[in-house]
Amino acid sequence: MFRLYQLLLVVPIIVFFAGCGGSTTVKHDQTKTDSRRQAVALVNSIDSSTMSNQKKIAYAERLFNSSLSKTGTDKNPPLSNALYLCSEVLLSEQLTADDKDYTLQLTQKIMSQLVRAALNAEQRNQLLLAMASVELANYQSTQALQLLNQDFNSGSADQWSLYHKLKAMSYFQQAYTIDAIKELIFRHAFILGDKSENQTLIWKYLSTLNTQQLAHSEMSSSIGLSENERIYFGWLDLADIFRHTNDPQAINYATSFWLQNYPEHQADRSFINQIIRIRQESILTIRQIAVLLPMQGKLARPAKAIQDGITASHYHSSLADNVRLRFYNTSGNKIIETIYQQAVNNGADFVIGPLEKSKLQTLLQSNIITTPVLALNSIETSPSSAQQPLALSQQIFQFGLSPEAEARIVAHKARQDGHQYAAIIAPDSHWGKRMTDAFAQFWQQSGGTVVEAQTYPSQEHDFSASIKSILNLDQSEARKKQLSRTIGRQLEFTPRRRQDIDMLFMAAFPRQAKQIPLQIIYHHGETIPVYATSHIIDNYYDSRKNIDMDGVIFPDMPFLLGTAADATSLQNSYQNTLYQRLFAMGVDSYQVAPYVNYLADNPSESIAGDTGQLSINYAGHIIRSLPWASFSQGKLKLELKPDLNTGTHSNDNAKLH
DSSP states (O other): OOOOSEEEEEEEOOOOOTTTTSSSOOOOOHHHHHTTOEEEEEEOSOOGGGOOHHHHHHHHHHHHHHHHTOOGGGGHHHHHHHHHHHHHHHTOTTOOHHHHHHHHHHHHHHHHHOOGGGOOHHHHHHHHHHHHHHHHHTTOHHHHHHHHTSOOOOSBHHHHHHHHHHHHHHHHHTTOHHHHHHHHHHHGGGOOSOOHHHHHHHHHHHTTSOHHHHOOHHHHTOTTOOHHHHHHHHHHHHHHHHHHOOOHHHHHHHHHHHHHHSTTOSSOHHHHHHHHHHHHHHOOOOSEEEEEEOOSSTTHHHHHHHHHHHHHHHHHSTTGGGOEEEEEEOOTTOOHHHHHHHHHHTTOSEEEOOOSHHHHHHHHHOSOOOSOEEESSOOOOOGGGGGSOOOTTOOEEEOOOOHHHHHHHHHHHHHHTTOOEEEEEEESSHHHHHHHHHHHHHHHHTTOEEEEEEEEOTTOSOOHHHHHHHHTHHHHHHHHHHHHHHHTSOOOOOOOOOSSOSEEEEOOOHHHHTTHHHHHHHTTOTTSOEEEOGGGOSOTTOHHHHGGGBTOBEEOOHHHHTOSTTOGGGGOOOOSHHHHHHHHHHHHHHHHGGGHHHHHHOTTOOEEOSSSEEEEOTTSBEEEEOOEEEEETTEEEEOOOBOTTTSSBTTSOOOOO
């Protein structure tokens, strides 16, 4: 909430979390801290919590323009208040690209007009918050946190609310999700009016946690927990209910029991009822599912693995008695529109398939879709289309395991880990180009720099030439040879690699992936973190071969990494990891079917699947969030994200004080 100019309203402040928000805590006057100091809100007749982003921008412009007629220190009050509005816009979850660009420009103009030498304490605070907002909007969360970890003390509840939201979003941008949730829990007490926006943001962040991170139920009843710890574990328990309980009656019973255990919790009855209502209104009632798969030809074996997964998921479901499965063959030159219409005429109220990309393209271009379709492939779309709401008439959702999507997942992870300068090594094939393009596009759009991209001969065993080129060792050796010719004798020589690379993306299949990391080390690149996709794995249990990939960081499906509780995919009998993944895709396509509308309407929501944490973006594509791992002595090692507050890990039992 933002109100301007006068200092009137007073609210109490709750106790800080221990170390909340990172290694540097916010410093306060000791006397005020001991006495649970009072915070004051900025008050005026205009309440920005009811304003759209466009109205906030327009009001900030008016304040800026009004300052131009003022002189000296009279400029600072309206400019400071305009900065607050700009910060609120930049932190909005509904911010469009155009509004973001314009607000960034307006913020810089406002900052340039401030008389900085005459700023009072609250105005200096506001300048700092605005600077951090700009950094965060530019995906520079590390710089934003550096600003926020300076001494900060305010008499304004509005500024404290903005401060904690900034820290939360900065942590979330770096994948420190638990720290982000703690900041939002603490922020709650500083919000003087409607708190639903904060509840929704906490819920969004909770939806990205994996099953292990939510498994804290035993801690919530521990003796000696502080109130803030109880709030934190209460949120985890509530998210766990919705993660694993889909039956409406079971949800109502579980949440009623939860409310008895957590009276006066931040997630009150009205918030829970809203979640239940939105979910129930969107869940589809399905009686018959038509599955469209090619049962002959080159795709028959992959299709059989998917079919086995769908069937296993069906019989593993409590709804099996109420849902009928019917399979349709799409092989060869069969016309997909005819098959779809036949399935609908036969009573299908949901369709899974087709698998063939060409037939998916045909359906996308047709105007015959009246029953929701969950395609088992995906067609790449421009990044901007994923930000536009899905047309209500378009009921085709796309679920694929595309290599490009996984390359983008890797790029996102590496940026979250703080890397800026990337090198890429990929095979000289069409697949390698797709991987390179997908990684590089996401990397550059998120503010990173691709320093070097090299291909390697996919049929060879020696990748030295490509690795030397990436590390600039070939240039170093050329300089040595030139110098030797100049002085007429051989020189003792240790080549030096370039220093402007802080990570390497390796696109490879198992044979190459078992050799490239060793050759990188041999060529003096042992300190460069190597990231890869799950394509590098063909057997998780052969530690003798996997030892050659020690230290390589990669994502994979929860059921393959052992992080999915009660995974249906464990029933599969496939030995090949490709077919195991396709089986899991079949499992999840059945599980996600009733929730496609809900997930499409709520892109921040997700459900736990065997293939990942599943959400749907505005373009109708299923997005998978994956756990991460590496090998140590050839044995699988799950990555545990460090918890900045405790020095432990985010799936340990974190403490709040």
